[in-house]
Every structure is written in structure tokens, then in C-alpha cells.
Amino acid sequence: MTVGVVRSYDFTLARGYVAPDGVNRSVILINGQFPGPTIEANWGDTFSINVHNQITGPEEGTALHWHGILQRPTPWFDGVPGVQQCPIAPGKSLTYTFKADLYGTSWYHSHYSAQYAAGLFGAMIIHGPHENIFYDTDLGPILLSDWYHASYFDLVEQVMGVNQPPPFSDNNLINGKMDYDCSKIPAGGPACTPNAGIAKFNFQSGKTHRLRLINAGTEGMLRFTIDNHTMTVVAQDFVPVVPFSTNVVTLGIGQRTDVIVKANLSPTSAVFMRSNITQHCSTANQPNAVAAIYYEKADKNKTPKSAATVFDDSKCGNDDLTKTRPLFPFPALQNAATTQDVAITFHANESKINLWWMNEVSFRANYDHPVFLLAAAGNTSYPYDPVCEPLPNNSVRIVVHNNFFVAHPMHLHGHNFFVLAEGVGTWDGKITNYPNTQRRDVQIVQPQGYLVVQYDTDNPGVWPFHCHIAWHVSGGLYVNLMEHPDQIKQKSVPQTVAQTCRDWSDYSGHNVVDQIDSGL
Numbered sequence: 001m002t003v004g005v006v007r008s009y010d011f012t013l014a015r016g017y018v019a020p021d022g023v024n025r026s027v028i029l030i031n032g033q034f035p036g037p038t039i040e041a042n043w044g045d046t047f048s049i050n051v052h053n054q055i056t057g058p059e060e061g062t063a064l065h066w067h068g069i070l071q072r073p074t075p076w077f078d079g080v081p082g083v084q085q086c087p088i089a090p091g092k093s094l095t096y097t098f099k100a101d102l103y104g105t106s107w108y109h110s111h112y113s114a115q116y117a118a119g120l121f122g123a124m125i126i127h128g129p130h131e132n133i134f135y136d137t138d139l140g141p142i143l144l145s146d147w148y149h150a151s152y153f154d155l156v157e158q159v160m161g162v163n164q165p166p167p168f169s170d171n172n173l174i175n176g177k178m179d180y181d182c183s184k185i186p187a188g189g190p191a192c193t194p195n196a197g198i199a200k201f202n203f204q205s206g207k208t209h210r211l212r213l214i215n216a217g218t219e220g221m222l223r224f225t226i227d228n229h230t231m232t233v234v235a236q237d238f239v240p241v242v243p244f245s246t247n248v249v250t251l252g253i254g255q256r257t258d259v260i261v262k263a264n265l266s267p268t269s270a271v272f273m274r275s276n277i278t279q280h281c282s283t284a285n286q287p288n289a290v291a292a293i294y295y296e297k298a299d300k301n302k303t304p305k306s307a308a309t310v311f312d313d314s315k316c317g318n319d320d321l322t323k324t325r326p327l328f329p330f331p332a333l334q335n336a337a338t339t340q341d342v343a344i345t346f347h348a349n350e351s352k353i354n355l356w357w358m359n360e361v362s363f364r365a366n367y368d369h370p371v372f373l374l375a376a377a378g379n380t381s382y383p384y385d386p387v388c389e390p391l392p393n394n395s396v397r398i399v400v401h402n403n404f405f406v407a408h409p410m411h412l413h414g415h416n417f418f419v420l421a422e423g424v425g426t427w428d429g430k431i432t433n434y435p436n437t438q439r440r441d442v443q444i445v446q447p448q449g450y451l452v453v454q455y456d457t458d459n460p461g462v463w464p465f466h467c468h469i470a471w472h473v474s475g476g477l478y479v480n481l482m483e484h485p486d487q488i489k490q491k492s493v494p495q496t497v498a499q500t501c502r503d504w505s506d507y508s509g510h511n512v513v514d515q516i517d518s519g520l
Contacts, residue, residue: 006048007041007100013062013120014054021171021180022196023149027119028055028110035143035176035216036108036122043103043128050095053088061087061367061504061513065111066098066124067254068238068441070414074098075461075488076372076497078413080111082365082519083462083480084372085497086504087112094500102238102416103128105141105212105256113517114159114470117152117218121145125212132243132327133234135260136207142291144213144251144275146220146284147171147178149190156517159471162352166471169220169282172289174275175199180286199291200300201273203263210234211259215251218470220277220284221407221444223313224249224257226293227271227306231259233324237440239416240327248311250319252409254442254468267297271306281316281407281447316407317446321422324438331435332418332454337393343401344408344445344467344477355476356467362476363466365519368505371480372462373497375488393457396481398465399427400451408472410451411442412481414463417453424449442468460487466520474517 016029030036041047053062065079077096081087088094109121123141146169148155155167171180177199182192203209211231215222225248232243235258249257265271270292277287294300345357355362397420402408419438420431427450431437445451466478482488 004044006046007039009037009039009047009049011049012052012054015057018119019193019196020173020176021147021178022182022193023170023180023185024191025149026151028115029119030122034119036120038123038125038141039108040125040127041100043100043126045100046097047100048095048097050093051088052093053090055090059090059511060112060115061089062110062112062115062120063087064096064108066096066108068102068106069098070101070459071098071461072101072459075414075459075491076493078461080413080464080520082367082370083464085370086501087367088500089503089507092500092503094496100126102126104235104238104240105214105258106238107143107214107216109216111520113515113519114152114156114218114474117148117155117470121216123212123214132240133210133260134208135210137204138210139201141212141214143175143216144222144224144289145173145215146217146277147173148218155471156474159474160353160517166283169218169277169284171286172220172275172277172284174273174289174291177291178289201291201293203293203295205263205265205267205295208260208262211261213249213251213257213259215253215255217253219253220282220287221316222251223276223278223311224251224274225309225311226261226273227304227308228265229261229271231261234258234260236324236438237416237442239439242325242327244323246319247309252318252407252442252444252468254409254411255440263295265295267295269295270298270302270304272304272308274308276313278313278316315446317422317444317449321419321432321438325433325436326439329436330439332420332437333395334431334434336395336397336454338395339397339399341399341401342479343403346404356472358477358479361479363478363518364476367513367515367519368508370501372488373493373501375462375482375485376491376493378489380485395454395456397452397454400445400453402445402447402449402451405447407444407447408467408469408477409442409444410453410465411468412453412455412463412465414459414461415455416441417455419443420452420454422446422449422451426450427452457483460484460491473520476518478518478520
């Protein structure tokens with residue numbers, strides 16, 4: 001690839017049917033594909049992605065988020081409806097144009113309600129320097145995702161119902177594939193074809209292979225292993241790290257980990273890679289996914305017989321924070337200019353709907369009045385979003401207190417935050433690995449635990465900070481963080497963004513928009 005060029009893609013979003021595990025279900029596809037197309041660029045290139053909303057039967061709005069991209073010059077293209085843009089109306093299009101401003105492994109997904117649980121996601125690879133990485137073969141993205149046989153809207157109705165249990169995923173996929181036991185389909189249920197097939201990968205004996213692991217699921221926290229092999233971690237999210245060895249990688253929703261694996265077995269070997277949902281941390285009926293790895297002389301018609309790696313899955317959180325040191329140190333300020341405590345709670349509102357709350361506020365997007373566009377027009381009263389707080393200082397520390405018994409993978413848009421500390425109970429004020437603390441854009445806060453993150457307010461915009469479990473953000477576990485509203489007013493927002501709002505206003509003025517959750 002040539003550096004500094006425009007990488008153009010054309011996406012048509014429409015309903016369809018797929019059976020990735022043999023069970024036929026209605027989904028929303030990008031260009032008829034599941035998972036969606038992988039988009040690639042070099043560091044410094046520009047993505048130009050024209051998104052056409054052809055979702056019908058019924059119609060829905062949509063918006064795509066480019067996970068982990070900082071969007072420094074283009075904060076209006078972060079892709080969150082009601083925050084930086086209005087939804088793309090049915091029958092309309094929007095071209096997202098933004099810099100590949102970081103490099104490594106990530107993904108994109110719908111940020112309209114829990115729409116990406118219908119299949120609206122794909123991998124995003126940005127090629128860059130390899131200072132800490134030496135390998136022979138890039139196996140590409142490995143998308144790990146829990147999977148539901150019900151439609152996403154039915155699941156949102158369950159989540160937002162009165163005294164309803166949480167949804168349990170029906171399967172777990174690797175690159176959109178896994179078998180399913182068709183005997184579990186109830187009478188009158190969807191069609192099911194047994195032995196749908198698993199994903200397959202090739203290893204070359206004696207060579208090293210790069211695997212780009214992405215948890216693109218809806219709810220499940222995953223543990224990834226490869227039978228009879230050790231992995232060397234070289235990047236977490238978009239941050240290269242000092243390499244370290246492990247036999248298991250934990251991935252919350254939205255997290256990525258790049259690993260290097262040496263093919264140290266004989267040329268006739270075949271083994272499984274495994275993605276296991278940790279059941280006491282997540283809700284899954286069938287938690288285990290496998291894919292086959294075949295060495296160059298292995299019989300690919302035979303199923304591997306390798307034994308699974310034994311590991312400790314007792315922790316509902318990420319792997320030990322002390323293991324990770326970014327390759328390029330950027331020390332966080334020891335004394336942040338602003339410290340904000342955020343308490344996560346779960347309880348019913350006056351309508352007896354159980355919601356998630358951050359400092360006793362549960363978020364609900366107003367699709368017609370995106371907060372960023374209000375600020376760009378000079379409206380700093382934020383009448384449609386009382387959650388949003390201007391943060392003018394040069395560093396902000398957020399101490400998250402999780403007062404509930406489930407974990408939350410917390411994601412911040414527009415930044416890689418410093419992970420200063422995490423654990424169970426109350427933070428003792430100690431910072432892990434200072435001055436070279438971990439940096440990433442998603443980190444799990446454990447049940448009844450704490451998470452301390454910090455970021456520099458160097459990116460004017462309105463940036464969501466939310467749990468990446470789809471059902472939790474549907475229930476309002478979300479807050480907007482505003483940076484430099486004075487500088488936002490100076491930005492020139494493209495006319496295409498304003499036209500998208502005009503299109504949406506026309507659509508919503510003539511049609512009922514069934515927004516039964518937070519909208520995100």
C-alpha cells in the first residue's frame with residue numbers, strides 16, 4: 001500500500017438471512033456479508049466510507065462507529081447518533097471521511113441501539129511500524145463474537161421489559177463460524193442445519209504468525225487459547241506493548257489483542273484455537289467456540305484431537321495489569337487537574353424498568369438534537385442532554401465505582417486512556433506500573449470493583465464513555481464527556497452532516513421511530 005492515500009469503501013446496509021452456526025436467522029448485513037467486510041489502510045491514510053441505509057421490513061435508522069479512531073480533525077464522524085450526528089435515515093447515505101490516525105487492530109460497528117447484535121460489524125486493520133513485532137505471516141483479523149438466534153430488537157425488548165431476565169447468548173463464533181446442536185431448537189423454531197462448520201487457519205512449521213484478536217460480541221467476556229502453544233502479546237487495542245508471553249488472553253467486549261505465535265509442532269500437527277465465554281461473568285447457553293489450525297502436512301479432513309489449555313478463569317476482569325507496559329512511554333500526570341468519581345448502579349425507574357445509572361443518571365439519546373452539533377452551533381446549555389459536562393482542564397481522572405455484581409468493559413471514544421488501577425473493593429490510591437501505565441480504549445471494571453482511568457483533554461469534541469455490553473448501554477450505562485466547547489464552536493462541520501439531520505427530521509416527522517432503549 002502507498003501511504004497517504006484515500007481508501008474508499010462503499011457499504012450497503014440491508015436485511016438478509018444467514019446461518020453461521022446452522023441456525024437460520026434474520027440479520028442486517030453490509031454488502032451481503034457476515035461478518036462485514038474488513039477495511040484496511042496504512043497509518044496516515046484517509047478512509048472514505050460511503051454508507052447507504054437500505055434497511056427495510058421494517059425500516060430503521062443507522063450509524064457506524066469506527067472503534068478506537070481518535071477522530072481529531074473530524075469529531076463529527078465518530079458515528080454515535082444523538083451525539084455527533086443524526087441517524088442515517090432509511091433510503092439515505094452518508095460518507096464518513098477520517099484519518100487512520102492510529103495503527104494496529106480494531107473494528108467498526110453500528111452504534112444505533114443494539115443493532116450490531118444483528119451482524120452489523122467488521123474488522124478494521126491499519127498497517128504501521130513493527131518496532132516490537134517480528135513475524136512471518138499475518139493471519140489477519142480473528143473476530144470472536146457471542147451469537148443470538150433471536151432478533152436484536154426482540155432482545156432489546158426483553159432487556160427493557162419489566163422484571164425480565166437478561167438474554168443468554170445461544171452460541172459463540174470465531175470469524176462467523178461454529179457448529180450448533182440442532183436438537184436444542186424447540187419445535188416450530190428456526191431451521192437448523194447440523195455440522196455447519198468451523199473456521200480453519202494454516203500454520204507453517206517453524207514460522208511465526210500474527211493473530212489479531214477482536215472481541216466483537218454483544219455481552220460475553222472471552223478467554224482465548226491455542227492448544228499446545230504459547231502466545232506473545234505485542235499490542236492491546238491500538239497500543240503496542242513490550243512483548244510478554246501468556247497461554248490465555250482475556251477480552252472484554254470491544255477489546256483487541258495482537259499476539260505472535262510460533263508454530264513449534266511437527267508439520268503434520270493439527271490443534272484447536274478456543275474462545276470460551278466465562279460463564280460466571282457472562283450469560284451464555286453455549287459458551288465454547290473452536291476453530292481448527294492445520295500445519296502444512298496435516299490432514300485437513302480430520303478434526304483436531306488436541307487437549308485444551310488449563311487456565312484460571314475465576315476473575316471477571318482483564319489479565320493482570322502489571323504484565324502490560326506500552327512500548328512507547330507517555331507518562332500520565334500523577335496529579336490530574338480534575339478528578340471525577342462515577343458510581344455505577346442498577347435499579348428501576350418510575351415505570352419499573354430496570355436501568356443502569358452513572359451517578360444516578362441513565363442516558364437516553366435524542367436523535368434529533370446531537371449534542372456535538374448543538375455545541376458547534378454555540379448552544380452550551382445542553383437542554384437535551386443533562387449528562388454532558390464541559391471539562392476544560394488539561395487532564396481528567398475518572399474513578400469508576402462498580403456497585404453491582406457484574407463486570408463492565410468501559411470504553412472511551414476519542415482517546416486512549418491511561419489505566420492507572422483496577423481491582424475489587426476500594427482503590428488505595430496506588431498507580432500500577434507508574435510512570436509507564438497501560439494505555440488502551442477499553443478496560444473491564446470488575447464486579448463490586450473499581451477502575452481508575454485518566455486522559456488528557458487534547459481532543460475537542462463530545463466523547464462517549466460507556467459500557468460496551470450492548471444490553472447495558474441500551475439500559476443507559478453511558479455518559480458524554482465534552483472537551484473544549486469554545487474550540488468546538490470554531491470547527492467547520494461538513495454540510496453532509498447537516499443534511500443527514502435534515503433527512504432524519506423529515507423521516508422522523510412522518511414515521512414513528514421505535515426507540516425503546518437509550519438509542520445507542
